[in-house]
Amino acid sequence: MSHQINLESFSGPLDLLLFFIKRDEIDIMDIPISKITSDYLNAIKDLEQINLSNAGDFIYMASSLMRIKAKMLLPLTNDNNEEEFDDPRIDLANKLIEYQKFKNISNDLKNMYTQQLNFFPFNFKYIQKEKDYNNFNLEKISLFEFASLFKTLIEKKPIQINYDLKKEKIRVKEKISFILKQLFDLPKIFFSKLFNRKSQKDDIVVTFVAILELIQNKRIKVTQKSNFDEILIEKIKIK
Amino acid sequence: MDDLRIIEALLFSCEDILTQKKVDLCFDNLKPPELDKIVKILNREYEKSNRSFLIQKISSGYRIVTHPIYSKWIKKMFRESSSLSQPALETLAIIAYKGPVTRSDIESIRGVGCVGVLKTLLEKKLIKINGRSKDMGKPLIYGITNEFLIAFGVDSISDLPKLKEVNEIINQTSTI
Numbered sequence: 001m002s003h004q005i006n007l008e009s010f011s012g013p014l015d016l017l018l019f020f021i022k023r024d025e026i027d028i029m030d031i032p033i034s035k036i037t038s039d040y041l042n043a044i045k046d047l048e049q050i051n052l053s054n055a056g057d058f059i060y061m062a063s064s065l066m067r068i069k070a071k072m073l074l075p076l077t078n079d080n081n082e083e084e085f086d087d088p089r090i091d092l093a094n095k096l097i098e099y100q101k102f103k104n105i106s107n108d109l110k111n112m113y114t115q116q117l118n119f120f121p122f123n124f125k126y127i128q129k130e131k132d133y134n135n136f137n138l139e140k141i142s143l144f145e146f147a148s149l150f151k152t153l154i155e156k157k158p159i160q161i162n163y164d165l166k167k168e169k170i171r172v173k174e175k176i177s178f179i180l181k182q183l184f185d186l187p188k189i190f191f192s193k194l195f196n197r198k199s200q201k202d203d204i205v206v207t208f209v210a211i212l213e214l215i216q217n218k219r220i221k222v223t224q225k226s227n228f229d230e231i232l233i234e235k236i237k238i239k
Numbered sequence: 240m241d242d243l244r245i246i247e248a249l250l251f252s253c254e255d256i257l258t259q260k261k262v263d264l265c266f267d268n269l270k271p272p273e274l275d276k277i278v279k280i281l282n283r284e285y286e287k288s289n290r291s292f293l294i295q296k297i298s299s300g301y302r303i304v305t306h307p308i309y310s311k312w313i314k315k316m317f318r319e320s321s322s323l324s325q326p327a328l329e330t331l332a333i334i335a336y337k338g339p340v341t342r343s344d345i346e347s348i349r350g351v352g353c354v355g356v357l358k359t360l361l362e363k364k365l366i367k368i369n370g371r372s373k374d375m376g377k378p379l380i381y382g383i384t385n386e387f388l389i390a391f392g393v394d395s396i397s398d399l400p401k402l403k404e405v406n407e408i409i410n411q412t413s414t415i
Contacts, residue, residue, distance in 0.1 A: 011326045012351035057351040098348055101402060105336065106328035108400045109391060113323060116392035117314075118307035119295060122251065144361050144368055 005043045007050060013061035014099040016043060021096070028100075029093050033072055037065040068092060175210035183220065183235040191222075191231035242272040247281060256300035256389070274301065298388040299395060330356045331365060334381050336402050339369045341378040357381065365390060 010016045020039050021028060044058050071088035182189055194207050211233065214220045221234045249265060250257050263271045278294045278301050285293055295304045305313060323331070330353055333345050345353050360366045369382040383396065393399060 011324075011329060012349050014350040015325075053355065054351045061350065095348075095350065099350065102329055102332045102336070102348060105400065105402055106325070106332040109332055109335075110323070110328050112391045112393070112400075113328075115307070116390060117321065118310035119304035119392065120310065120313050121302050121304050122292075142364075142367055148362075 007044065007047065007058070011103075012054060013040075013058050014096060015103065016040065016058070017061070017092075017096060018100060018103070028096055031089055031093065033065065033069050033089060037062075037069050040065055064092070172206055172210050172213060175206050176213060179207070179210055179214060179233070180219070180235075183233070187235055189233050191233060194233075243277055243280060246272060246274065246277045250281075250294060250301060250303045253302065256298050256302050256385075258300035261300075295392070296394050297392060298385045324356075326351070326353070326356045327360060330360060331383070331387070334360075334366055335383050335387070335396060335399060339380040339382040341372050341374070341380055343378065345381075 005016075005019075007016070010019065017036065017040065020026070020036055021031070024035075026032065026036070041062055044062060047055050047058055068088045179194065182194065191211070195203060211220070211222065215222055218236055221236050223232045223234070224230070245265075246257075246262065249262065253261070257274070259271075259274045262274050265271075278296070282294050290306075291309055292303055292305050294301050326349070329349055330345055333348055334340055337344065337348075342353055342357060345357075357366070361368070364384055364386040366381050366387065367384045369380045371377040372380050388395065391399070
């Protein structure tokens with residue numbers, strides 16, 4: 001009965017729904033949601049087999065349809081006013097109407113475009129060449145063109161990365177013994193107390209690594225009351 | 240010198256669209272002729288003498304184009320295929336009528352992702368980035384270009400067919 005629907009010929013899920021609406025002469029404001037949902041699901045059941053770039057959008061619409069269907073099954077909760085109840089289909093109907101407006105107008109545009117293709121300006125070839133990216137007219141260059149040119153340049157040229165390797169100034173081992181020495185004097189110490197204001201970034205990093213090392217070796221215990229709070233370091237007594 | 244022939248020469252040699260402004264410049268602002276008037280005379284002349292070209296009013300100016308009845312042959316010479324896909328046309332329609340718009344504006348009307356389509360349209364120069372919206376995330380805003388007006392053969396955006404009103408469409412579909 002139903003013939004095969006070629007999904008690729010629809011520009012999106014709304015386009016597909018409009019096809020059903022037209023085919024079955026449905027009133028857009030009173031869509032038989034159960035029927036259209038099963039039609040829709042039937043149409044997209046082969047979606048996995050087709051490589052469609054907007055497959056996700058088709059699936060999203062399927063779930064929206066099923067949600068509307070489920071809502072329709074629930075008893076309507078009309079707040080006092082009997083006239084005004086929320087039809088769960090109203091959003092979809094509005095979307096379809098809005099989309100249909102532009103779909104119709106795009107047909108008009110298509111005619112205008114194909115008609116216009118029959119007029120050739122005298123410098124036609126020149127214009128075509130200008131569109132070519134190799135013939136950039138600097139005055140007319142747009143931000144987009146500039147950005148895409150930049151992108152192609154980056155993609156063409158492999159990025160050379162130079163590593164500046166400096167000799168490690170602060171060693172983790174040294175730091176470990178430093179922390180342990182601190183903990184020898186005091187059983188508990190705050191993380192921030194391990195450095196002074198002049199401490200360099202690498203110093204902080206190495207200290208952090210040293211602490212991680214000590215935690216792993218079960219030499220210390222680290223606690224924090226809440227996020228971003230001071231970190232308290234405690235020595236674990238070796239049994 | 241005849242203004243008629245001067246304008247004709249300007250139209251032939253003009254790089255893109257000949258506007259009144261350009262004409263004024265060429266005449267050093269000394270009594271420049273009215274472009275609109277001259278074009279009308281020239282077009283009448285071409286029609287009478289059955290020429291292969293005509294002057295087209297486009298994107299707030301004029302240009303000389305070949306008569307569409309010869310497109311059959313010209314197309315073969317250039318072997319052009321510059322058709323626009325349905326998604327591209329829908330996206331263009333939304334940008335032209337609702338623009339400037341963001342990508343999510345377009346996507347919410349079309350119900351599908353539009354990244355690829357927008358890229359193609361940008362490359363074809365039919366749309367351009369007009370800046371960023373002040374909304375959350377500062378999304379890019381897209382608008383149509385002069386190239387759009389030329390590609391669709393209109394003088395300005397107001398020459399596009401009017402967007403049919405919502406009610407009209409509701410009636411249309413419910414009376415089928």
